Amino acid sequence: MIILDAAHPSGPAEQIRAQITALIQSGELAADARLPPVRQLAGDLRVAAGTVAKAYKELESTGLVRTGRANGTRVNPGLVLDTLALKDVQRVVTAARKAGLSLEDVQGIIAVSWNA
Amino acid sequence: MIILDAAHPSGPAEQIRAQITALIQSGELAADARLPPVRQLAGDLRVAAGTVAKAYKELESTGLVRTGRANGTRVNPGLVLDTLALKDVQRVVTAARKAGLSLEDVQGIIAVSWNA
DNA sequence: TTGCTTGTATTGGTTTATTGATACAAGAGG
DNA sequence: CCTCTTGTATCAATAAACCAATACAAGCAA
Structure with missing residues (x-):
């Protein structure tokens, strides 16, 4: 569950990115799990689709997530803690x-x- | 030392706030230490004075810092890792x-x- | 193949953040 | 007292983020 705070010093895109990052690292979103489509999440959060897409793209650039086209956006396997x-x-x-x-x-x- | 990254998803004010927070909590900025004046830090970072002032104000609202007028902005004792x-x-x-x-x-x- | 979903890109308009400059009051120091 | 520094506030102008809608190509499924 992602919640946007209008009073937060960061904008919507950054809040989405940070919260999904936390969900992945906490294991709540397991490896190979699929993130909601950009349009769906955008609708839920009352936000433009481009804003969610921006967050997804940054997640991909940091390696937390991979994206096929119609395959959606999926979580990459995590770090080796050892x-x-x-x-x-x-x-x-x-x-x-x-x-x-x-x-x-x-x-x-x-x-x-x-x-x- | 504070460094601004233009490619960072957050804006200048938020980057300044986050980095000073870390400097305080890591003990690199000790209690009662004085932060650089808003104009000076703004000049160093090539940023408007109001932007630094905004960051200082948020730091004060979270209690990490106190501010007299000509006394400058100083670090509050407390939230530091041992x-x-x-x-x-x-x-x-x-x-x-x-x-x-x-x-x-x-x-x-x-x-x-x-x-x- | 056809149809549908998904991420991506673009466009134009709105909103917010930042800038640069200026002015002011509180406090420190001479 | 006076002077200087500091944080704060305001203003108009610029820059950036966001929005809403649209279109497109890649891939999945039937």
């Missing part, structure tokens, strides 16, 4: 929760450390 | 780099672990 020290990851997540941070906050912190 | 967790963050980033992962990959793994 490549990382999962214990450290879990420690970070636990500490962040304790500090009252959101997922987006933690991802921002990762980005800061990444570019440091 | 030093231990920050070390874990660095370990994760280092391991990810070694494994050849991208920043987006790591952020995705964080998201998966977050919803696990």
